Structure formats: structure tokens, C-alpha cells
Amino acid sequence: MSQDIYVVIEHLRGQIADISYVLCAAARQLAAASGGQVVGVLLGHNVQNLAQDVAVDRLLVMDDPRLADFIPDVYQQALAGLIGAQAPRVVLFGDTSIGAELAGGLSVQLGWPLVSYCRSVRTDDGRLMYISQLCGGKVMAEGEIPAPHALVAMVPGGFQAEQGKGTQPPPVETVAPAAPAGGRITLKQYIEPESGDVDISKEAILVSVGRGIQNADNIEMVRELAEAMGGVVSASRPVVDQGWLPTTRLVGKSGKRVKPRLYLALGISGAPEHAEAITDSQTIIAVNTDASAPIFDIARYGTTLDLFELVPVLTEKVRQAKH
Amino acid sequence: MHIVVPVKLVPDLVEELVIDPSGTALDPDTVRLQLNEFDGHAIEQAILLKERGGGHVTVLAPDLEGVDDVLYTAAAKGADRLIKLCDSFGQAVNNHAMARAVAEVIKPLQPDLVLTGVQSHSDLDGSMGPLLAGYLGLPYVGYVAGVTIGAGHATVRKEYPGGLAAELDVVLPAVLGIQAADQPPRYVAFSRIRQAMKTATIEEQTVAMLDTGGGPAVARMYKPEVAARATMLDGKPDEVADKLVALFREMGVL
Numbered sequence: 001m002s003q004d005i006y007v008v009i010e011h012l013r014g015q016i017a018d019i020s021y022v023l024c025a026a027a028r029q030l031a032a033a034s035g036g037q038v039v040g041v042l043l044g045h046n047v048q049n050l051a052q053d054v055a056v057d058r059l060l061v062m063d064d065p066r067l068a069d070f071i072p073d074v075y076q077q078a079l080a081g082l083i084g085a086q087a088p089r090v091v092l093f094g095d096t097s098i099g100a101e102l103a104g105g106l107s108v109q110l111g112w113p114l115v116s117y118c119r120s121v122r123t124d125d126g127r128l129m130y131i132s133q134l135c136g137g138k139v140m141a142e143g144e145i146p147a148p149h150a151l152v153a154m155v156p157g158g159f160q161a162e163q164g165k166g167t168q169p170p171p172v173e174t175v176a177p178a179a180p181a182g183g184r185i186t187l188k189q190y191i192e193p194e195s196g197d198v199d200i201s202k203e204a205i206l207v208s209v210g211r212g213i214q215n216a217d218n219i220e221m222v223r224e225l226a227e228a229m230g231g232v233v234s235a236s237r238p239v240v241d242q243g244w245l246p247t248t249r250l251v252g253k254s255g256k257r258v259k260p261r262l263y264l265a266l267g268i269s270g271a272p273e274h275a276e277a278i279t280d281s282q283t284i285i286a287v288n289t290d291a292s293a294p295i296f297d298i299a300r301y302g303t304t305l306d307l308f309e310l311v312p313v314l315t316e317k318v319r320q321a322k323h
Numbered sequence: 324m325h326i327v328v329p330v331k332l333v334p335d336l337v338e339e340l341v342i343d344p345s346g347t348a349l350d351p352d353t354v355r356l357q358l359n360e361f362d363g364h365a366i367e368q369a370i371l372l373k374e375r376g377g378g379h380v381t382v383l384a385p386d387l388e389g390v391d392d393v394l395y396t397a398a399a400k401g402a403d404r405l406i407k408l409c410d411s412f413g414q415a416v417n418n419h420a421m422a423r424a425v426a427e428v429i430k431p432l433q434p435d436l437v438l439t440g441v442q443s444h445s446d447l448d449g450s451m452g453p454l455l456a457g458y459l460g461l462p463y464v465g466y467v468a469g470v471t472i473g474a475g476h477a478t479v480r481k482e483y484p485g486g487l488a489a490e491l492d493v494v495l496p497a498v499l500g501i502q503a504a505d506q507p508p509r510y511v512a513f514s515r516i517r518q519a520m521k522t523a524t525i526e527e528q529t530v531a532m533l534d535t536g537g538g539p540a541v542a543r544m545y546k547p548e549v550a551a552r553a554t555m556l557d558g559k560p561d562e563v564a565d566k567l568v569a570l571f572r573e574m575g576v577l
Contacts, residue, residue: 187491
């Protein structure tokens with residue numbers, strides 16, 4: 001048993017995910033109070049040099065051909081052996097497509113409590129505290145990270161990735177995987193993102209629609225506005241799940257991070273995974289009838305007018321302004 | 324193919340959320356519950372698989388306000404069996420407790436596939452899927468958008484950030500966390516739900532004592548403090564449109 005804070009470094013196809021740096025930043029704060037070290041854990045194959053810039057005191061690398069790709073059950077077994085044996089104070093995961101299922105599975109397997117949706121951490125008189133965002137960011141919950149051991153799955157927003165980058169490569173220790181079990185899940189192939197459509201991460205003007213658009217027919221109205229402005233239409237998750245726009249237009253967790261000069265959010269509530277993906281926009285303007293929608297917390301300008309009343313008028317005025 | 328879909332009821336975020344006087348939980352009297360959106364996709368995916376390859380769909384839900392509507396709606400869509408889990412489900416029930424209780428109900432049903440919504444907005448102690456898979460001793464894949472059934476396995480499309488996806492084979496029985504069904508959840512007319520109310524039956528099963536071990540205690544719950552809120556543009560649509568056009572000009576995008 002130790003007071004170390006472990007960070008499961010997330011990576012996909014040779015790229016360290018930004019969330020990994022966020023975890024390192026949080027771990028640094030926790031380790032200062034727990035008196036332990038920040039220890040990175042990297043699973044993969046031929047990954048010895050992958051994590052040169054993570055801010056950890058030491059890096060445990062489990063390198064094995066069977067860990068070349070993320071296979072949930074194989075990764076879980078490999079981590080269970082390591083974490084169970086080392087028994088650190090806290091293990092941090094990204095609350096992502098990779099980390100969330102590892103953390104959940106390990107919570108049951110190891111019998112360690114799990115804290116999810118953790119946005120930030122702090123220490124209070126030596127106690128390690130979590131701050132989680134619930135209800136789409138409308139409510140925060142705070143409490144002690146359970147002792148003696150706990151797993152914590154973190155969402156972005158509380159720490160900058162830059163805070164978790166180190167200036168020199170961490171010392172590496174190689175760990176032999178304890179014969180990663182699994183075999184019930186196998187990777188068949190990767191499916192590349194659809195191409196041929198516009199790349200919304202490179203557009204200067206995005207007119208983005210959310211659940212407030214109500215149905216597929218209403219997209220046309222928004223497309224007209226986008227066209228008048230010389231921009232393109234993007235969307236939040238519900239619109240893509242309904243099949244009203246293709247996944248290439250998705251802004252957020254499984255979609256893209258965007259950084260336009262103008263992000264015009266129409267009928268988008270601003271759930272954390274969406275909000276996080278648009279923070280690099282130069283100016284966010286939000287239209288939403290719900291005055292308490294979290295989107296207004298990150299937008300520079302906003303209006304609670306009904307988008308169906310505003311958009312046609314705005315399209316016309318934009319067209320006139322261009323003449 | 325027997326597919327079981329355990330669903331969660333969660334606060335409707337359109338309603339104003341009120342923190343109770345203890346300051347550690349939402350005030351249950353002010354919360355309006357609704358089906359977790361991703362669980363709606365899980366139900367849809369189950370029905371689609373049944374329609375394509377035959378099978379039997381069982382939907383489980385905790386006995387909370389609005390549960391009957393949720394279950395009858397599932398029946399109207401094509402679910403075959405409805406089970407209500409009875410206990411005094413309060414705010415103290417976390418996902419670890421629910422997953423343990425649901426696992427006990429699911430085990431004797433011997434499903435080939437368990438579908439859950441990949442997450443809900445109130446999962447403070449992790450989402451249901453991986454916890455449930457852990458207690459059932461089954462493999463789990465989450466963030467799934469697309470499922471096909473083969474001989475003894477399911478082929479699933481798992482989503483990663485940036486639009487990348489992976490095709491994985493999972494040996495059955497298994498638990499999947501559904502991000503999106505192959506098709507958006509279908510709409511059912513109220514008349515069909517009313518018909519389901521007459522013909523379908525809801526079985527009640529009492530679950531064992533709920534143990535909340537595995538989740539963190541909440542010391543304080545609060546609304547986030549906002550650093551800076553948007554400058555609101557007031558007026559009629561044409562007035563606001565004028566203000567927006569002026570802003571677009573200022574920003575140099577027009």
C-alpha cells in the first residue's frame with residue numbers, strides 16, 4: 001500500500017490523449033497532500049518513447065503485443081494485476097470511451113470505490129476531495145475521495161492540459177504484464193472517420209444546432225443562415241444521433257473539437273462534453289429559450305429568443321448586409 | 324436471443340433543479356424523473372435486433388415515479404416482458420447498489436445480451452454497464468453505436484474521440500453500453516401505449532437490501548458558480564438580429 005497517485009495514460013494510435021495531461025495535473029495536486037509520488041501507467045506495444053512529456057515522477061510501462069490496441073477486457077486484467085499489487089492511494093482515469101469502462105470494471109473487480117464525472121480535485125486539511133459535475137453540468141457534487149483506495153474518472157475542464165506536461169522525460173520502469181487474460185473481446189478493424197465532407201475543426205464560422213431544432217426539416221433553415229454567413233452547419237450529439245446530420249458535423253466527445261472565429265449555438269444546452277469541445281472558439285453566441293442553460297455560462301453573447309423566430313429574420317438581415 | 328435492458332430514471336434537466344436543505348442531494352419533491360436518454364437508445368437497439376433476428380426483449384426499471392409509463396412505452400415499441408424492481412429507492416441509491424440489485428434479477432433470466440445506456444448524467448459512481456458486467460462476470464464494451472449478432476458473438480462499433488471507431492467482436496453473453504442505436508428511438512402513438520397498458524403486465528420483483536458501498540459520499544451539492552455569463556441581447560427578433568449583424572461586423576465575419 002502506498003500514498004502514490006497513479007495516472008492511467010490514455011493513448012490512441014500513437015497519440016497521447018489530452019485528458020492524460022489533465023490527469024497528471026490533478027494527480028500532482030493530490031500527491032502533494034497524500035505525500036506520495038505521481039506515477040504514470042502506460043499500456044501498449046512499442047510505446048517506450050510515447051509518453052516523454054507527461055508530468056509524472058516515474059512511468060510504469062507495460063509493453064506487450066497483446067496490449068497494442070485497446071481491448072477492454074485485456075487492459076482491465078493487466079491493470080487489475082498491477083493496481084492490486086501496488087495498492088496506490090488513488091488511480092486516475094479519463095472519463096472517456098477508454099477510461100470509463102476500465103474504471104467501472106476495476107471498481108467491481110478490485111472492490112475499490114469509484115468517483116465519476118470528476119472535474120477537479122482539491123485538498124482540505126490533508127483530505128483528498130473530488131468535485132464532480134452532474135446533471136449535464138447544472139449541479140456540482142463534492143466530497144472526500146474514499147480511503148484507503150479509490151478510482152477516479154475525470155472529465156476535462158478543471159485543469160489545463162499544459163499543467164500536466166513535464167519538461168523532461170520521466171524515468172521509465174518496465175513492468176511485465178501478468179499474462180493479460182481476456183479473449184472474449186477481439187478487435188476486427190478500425191473504422192476511419194468519414195471523409196469527403198467539410199472539416200468542421202478548420203471552419204471559421206460554425207452555425208451549430210442542438211436538440212432545440214426539434215426535427216430534421218428545420219435543419220434547412222439553419223443551413224440557409226450558415227450559407228448566408230459563409231459558414232457551415234455543425235451539431236451537438238442529439239442531432240447526430242437522430243440522423244439529422246452526419247457524424248462529420250458532430251462537435252463534442254465522439255466528434256471534433258472546434259476553434260472557429262464565431263460559434264453560433266442554436267438550441268444547444270451546453271452539456272459539459274459539448275462545452276469543452278468549443279472552448280477554443282473566439283466568440284460563442286448562444287440562442288436558447290432556457291435562460292438557465294449552461295451554454296450561457298461560456299457564451300460571450302446570448303439571447304433567449306425562440307430560434308425559429310430569430311433565424312429567418314437574421315438570415316434575411318445577413319443577406320442584406322452583404323449587399 | 325434473449326435481450327435484457329435495465330434502465331434508469333434520471334432528473335429531467337429542463338426542470339429547475341433544487342438542492343435539498345441538507346445541501347447534499349437534489350430535492351426529490353422537485354425533481355421530475357424521465358427515462359435516461361441513452362437507455363432509450365438501448366431499448367431501441369434491443370427492439371431492432373429482435374425485429375431483425377427474432378428474440379425476446381425484457382425491460383427492467385426501478386419502481387420510481389413514472390416507471391409504469393416508461394415500461395408500457397417499451398411494450399408498445401415491442402418489449403415482451405416488463406419487470407419493476409421494488410424497494411424504497413431514494414436518493415441514496417447509487418449505481419453500484421443498483422447494479423448489484425439488477426445483477427441478481429438478471430442472473431436467473433440467463434440473457435444472451437444485456438444492453439444499457441452508455442451513461443446517464445447522474446452517474447456519480449460510474450455508469451451502470453461496466454458495473455453490471457463486473458457483477459455478472461460478463462465482458463463489457465461501451466460507447467457502442469451499431470450492433471449486429473453473429474453465431475455466439477456480437478459485432479459492435481465502438482466510438483472513440485475525433486470520429487474514429489473500432490469494430491470489435493464480443494463473445495456472448497455480454498453487456499454493451501449503447502451510445503446510439505442503429506436508428507433513432509422510434510416514436511409510438513399514445514393510443515398504442517394505452518393499448519399496451521391494457522394488454523401488457525408489469526411484474527414486480529423485490530430486490531434485496533441495497534448496499535451503497537462502492538460509491539463516494541457527497542459532502543456538498545451546489546449549483547456551479549459562474550465566472551462570467553453571456554451579455555444578453557434583448558428585444559424583438561428583428562432588433563436582436565440587428566444587434567447580431569452589428570456584432571458579426573465587429574468580429575469581421577461579415
